[in-house]
Amino acid sequence: MSNYETMKDRMSSHFLEYDQEKMIRKFALEHDEKYLYIFFVGRKYRINRITGGITWSVDEFQTEENANYNEAMTIYDVLCNSKEYCHPAHEWVHIGSLSTVRGGNLANDSNFFKDAGKKFDGKTAELAKACERLHGIKMEKDDVAYQLEMFSFLLVVLRFWESDDEFPASLQVLVDRNILEYMHYETVMFAIGHLLERVGEEMERK
Incomplete structure (x- = not known):
């Protein structure tokens, strides 16, 4: 396993330490019992609420692919580490x-x-x-x-x-x-x- 995959797996575990309900409220995320959903550059991703793994799909998850390092690390950082009252400046x-x-x-x-x-x-x-x-x-x-x-x-x-x-x-x-x-x-x-x-x-x- 590459260092990138190791770091991604580590972050998937780290994700589970955070309050998912707070993420849902903060970013108005679509969700169900198993997954959180988020769009990132025109592509729909889902985060497994039990494992923390991230996949994406273009056909409503009839088929899916694992998120790569850049995709996963960006999504994890935004959901887990963004400031509590983050907001766009529109500038x-x-x-x-x-x-x-x-x-x-x-x-x-x-x-x-x-x-x-x-x-x-x-x-x-x-x-x-x-x-x-x-x-x-x-x-x-x-x-x-x-x-x-x-x-x-x-x-x-x-x-x-x-x-x-x-x-x-x-x-x-x-x-x-x-x-x-x-x-x-x-x-x-x-x-x-x-x-x-x-x-x-x-x-x-x-």
Whole structure:
């Protein structure tokens, strides 16, 4: 078992130490006796209330897949560690400008965004279609710009500019100024990584 799987299994046990009824009230979660349900970047997940394991499905759980590390760790952090009175500020900030951040993988000039921008270059139509499939709301600026639901209670904005003769392709993600009330900074990396992965999946879907 990889270190990632070990950490994910450890967190599934840790999840069971928390008050699930409080989670349900806090985030208005769909639930039943066996599971809590949550949407994360356009995909429905359920958390087993006995084991803490997380799976996702596109067909109301007639079939299901285990959540990967980025998916699971983001969901666990939000449900277990978000501040008691977390709330959106409804103010967009560049992800690299969060007040507690000093550099790191999500800084403005990091390879994380440069590499992602290269993957989208020359594919603005496909990128826009992927955002539409994720029920994004189009914003009237930039080559591609959409407001997307990370969670139903926490939105993000994806902005992309094609390369030209002077500048390389550029990708930006704007987040709510209060995002760190919902998750740790390290978890933001997992969440944004998953967001871009989901966009990539939708771009490839026929």
